[in-house]
Amino acid sequence: MAIVSDGARRAGESIRVVSEFADQFLAADADGADFTFGNPHERPLAGLVAAIKAAAEPNGNDWFAYKSSVGSATAAVAASLGAEMGLPVAADDITMTQGAFKAIALAFDLLLNPGDEVIHPKPGWFAYAPILAHRGYVGVHTPLDPVSYDLDIDAIARAITPRTRIVVVNSPHNPTGRIYSRARLEELAGVLDAASERIGARIFILSDEPYRRIRFDGAAFTSPAAVYPWTLIDYSYGKILLSPGQRIGYLALGPLMPEADRNALTAAIFPVQTALGWGFPDATMQYAVPELETLSIDIPALTAKRDRLLGALKQWGYRMVDPEGTFYLWGDAPGGDSLAFARRLAERKVFVMPGTLFHCPRQYRLCLTATTEMIEQALPAFREAAPA
Ligand SMILES: Cc1ncc(COP(=O)(O)O)c(C=O)c1O
The missing domain is CATH 3.90.1150.10 (Aspartate Aminotransferase, domain 1)
Incomplete structure (x- = not known):
């Protein structure tokens, strides 16, 4: 049995x-x-150890009280993410999470009903599948270009069905290290806009960006959030600080998202974070974020x-x-x-x-x-x- x-x-x-x-x-x-x-x-990085030690020192009776997203953390993220994207990002659009893992689960639970489909890349990170399968969402592995490993826009277009709700874009990409160009992302945005119109439901991009700051030879990076308004960004400090056991990251609503959609998602975040089993990170890691932002x-x-x-x-x-x-x-x-x-x-x-x-x-x-x-x-x- x-x-x-x-x-x-x-x-x-x-x-x-x-x-x-x-x-x-x-x-x-x-x-x-x-x-x-x-x-x-x-x-570990000496700066990381120092930041965690400093953040563990209480500065009030509620230092280790239940914490949702801590204001000093979301403000630091909004400033740095906005500067990287060249677009204004509001602190209210940032939710602190236990790494990218939990931000991805949060994004899925915000947008999906059981049976809804998520297009994700092949090859690609192996944990989208269990997060989706566990909740009865349907992962659709969609191949990248077999030679260049660039996004295959035609393959994504072919994979879209009336149940498609999210396309995961992971750039820089695990495992190939590819970074997708702005032109390619604009092509994808055009396809998703037209398909959303056709199926009568908005298809979102989940931009999985935990490697965003790990780039070689001055390579440029464009976030899909800068070209497609219905984008959620997930990020983790676990890669840039090489400390994946210290769970800290965030989910950001794309800065170009229409206000009505932004408000609907914002209202849903706290209940879903609670339903995820308190998906917010430990207080100590949140207090450390302004300092973590300076480290690599x-x-x-x-x-x-x-x-x-x-x-x-x-x-x-x-x-x-x-x-x-x-x-x-x-x-x-x-x-x-x-x-x-x-x-x-x-x-x-x-x-x-x-x-x-x-x-x-x-x-x-x-x-x-x-x-x-x-x-x-x-x-x-x-x-x-x-x-x-
Ligand atoms: C593409 C991708 N997304 C998300 C994650 C999850 O990152 P974290 O464990 O820091 O939350 C990983 C970790 O390997 C990854 O490779």
Whole structure:
């Protein structure tokens, strides 16, 4: 007799491939070279530790009272997000969340009814699927361009049905590192406007931007919120500070959204955050936000790791995408079987993420949060496994 809910079963099924990978491969030796998940392998940023310590010091009796979005946090976010977008952003349009994860769940619960469809990219982050499946929403994997990994606007247009309510745009993109141009986003906006008219329901963009500030070589970034009014932005500090265990991020209503829609969403946010099991972050992390806004991992050091690993792989004949942002590398697995490739490397204590986790069994992902020592340790194994 099944004791778990249908939603729990659906969530489990949709993320099984990730759990199996973690079980099989990540008995990772402490002395292995770990290129799997976006986790830190070095001490946290000193500035982050100082900010959390300072924020933990009480400044009143209600310091650790129940907190929804803290005003100093939303004001700091509105100022920096507005400056990045070149558009005025109101603090009232920002909701603090437990990272991007919870902001995504909040966006889905604000906009979707069971059976509604969400278009999300393939390859793409593997946790949209369980968040959707658990609640009875329908995820529709829609392929990116198979060569450039740019948005495939025709594929998105073909995937739209009368039940489509959200298109997830993730730029810079996990796992390929692609950043989508303003022109491509404008094309998408045109398609979504026309389709919303046709189906008689507004299709929103959820702009999943946790890697927005991790960009290489001065690459420009345009948020879909700057070109399509019905956009929600989710963000996490877990990437730029490499501290995903400290849950802090936000959901922002796009600054161009018509007032009536903005008001309807604003009124729904507190009830939904409560229904999510108090989706607001810990008070301490919220107090730290103005300081967190000033901090970043070392992007030049990350760029150097990208150049070292990507340069070596390309020299040995690996077909790889040149990432414009994120901390990932994505490429074709030699022999076309990413699981076999991952197993072969694991025998040499080098751990990579097979594309099966992204519904792309011929490709694989490397995470550049691995240390320079891990990269040097792994290079001989990559050389040995290089395409013939
Ligand atoms: C594309 C994408 N969106 C959202 C998230 C969730 O970020 P966080 O765990 O910081 O909330 C991740 C984390 O890997 C991600 O890669």
